[in-house]
Amino acid sequence: MPGQKASEAARRMQILKAAYELASRKGLDALTVRLVAKRAKLSPGLVLFHFGTKDQLITALLDYLIETTSVLHVTEDITGIPAPLDRLLVLLRREMNRMVSEPRLIRLFFDFWAKGFTHALIRTKMQAELDRYREAFRPIAHEVLQAEPERFSGVTPEGLSAVAVSFIKGCAVQSMIDPENFDIEEYLAATNGLLGQLNAQTA
């Protein structure tokens, strides 16, 4: 029975949510127009009516993910920490916790990365997202370098933030592949060692 009209935006969101549920659980490959429609309790035709094509649906899903996911939140409790190196470490810890606490989200990003290899538009969007993420680290990296210039001679803020991002992405990979053996505390202990002795920090 055709009916049950809804606003454009609401319908799109309803479909996107269904797509997210599916993709984050079963992977991007398992995403079919029919399954999305079923999950959203709509007809398959309607999904394409609103998104045009499956490919555009996937692109829209990525956009949705990127805006939804708070990219990197540097809150006051972090900016309040006196020592720059401490700040960086606390931030690292928080981001690692986020990775582990939202495995499905990370998993989906993973799929998008892989798809980006062959899909130009997705690749562009992922690169932009990565740039933003790295950029968010730069101020803190800059402060770290200023605090200990002799230690990090020749290191640029860009380089240091890139390494931080790299480390976090690596943790994401590790935690996804081997969740049981992934121990954040051990990671942070080792990181502490790498970054030098620091005061004990909580949360």
Place this chain on the structure above:
Amino acid sequence: MPGQKASEAARRMQILKAAYELASRKGLDALTVRLVAKRAKLSPGLVLFHFGTKDQLITALLDYLIETTSVLHVTEDITGIPAPLDRLLVLLRREMNRMVSEPRLIRLFFDFWAKGFTHALIRTKMQAELDRYREAFRPIAHEVLQAEPERFSGVTPEGLSAVAVSFIKGCAVQSMIDPENFDIEEYLAATNGLLGQLNAQTA
């Protein structure tokens, strides 16, 4: 014209190579029995005759990748380096170079990781591979900890090697997504800073 017989092993290898060519370029999703057959200049039926099912072909491809790819080669020129921390850094550099020089291979591993999320057997194999890789780092990590016990207090060899692996995987992600902006030298400079001042090393 049915003919052109070949030995079991040779045929399997011929098919696997074709599968690798395809998968590493176009992704695992793009791998179809027909395409593999076409690339290997064989009939589709023969592919399944030798591998039973597409899934087994993919599994065999992963096995092939894992044995082929020299997991982690700690050569003499590395064991000859006196300072343990230097050794670790040189090893990191080599592995990062490997990541960047074989993007297609890394890309394929990436696909397998993603697939492992839903495919139990693949996940198991990937975990085992990851364990081996991490294990290869452990001796050096152990030496590093022995050399500077006070600096890495509370850090286990397992933890340190896990972090090293994590870092490399992170670099792999970064280099895959954004190859142009990926600068190994800058990375290593920052890593140097993180690990403390070290003598300049080459290669």
Place this chain on the structure above:
DNA sequence: TGCACCATTGAACCACTGGTCAATGTGAAG
């Protein structure tokens, strides 16, 4: 109230995929 627009439906279309299998020719053994 009636009308016209359009969101909505679901069946149908078509391309393609994994898998099966009877037919076929090749190479080696006797």
Place this chain on the structure above:
DNA sequence: CTTCACATTGACCAGTGGTTCAATGGTGCA
């Protein structure tokens, strides 16, 4: 040379997925 096991072929089948579209009936406006 004959024979026979079997690697090899390609047509075929059933299933699936993206996409199209004629039909339908709410919904808001006149």
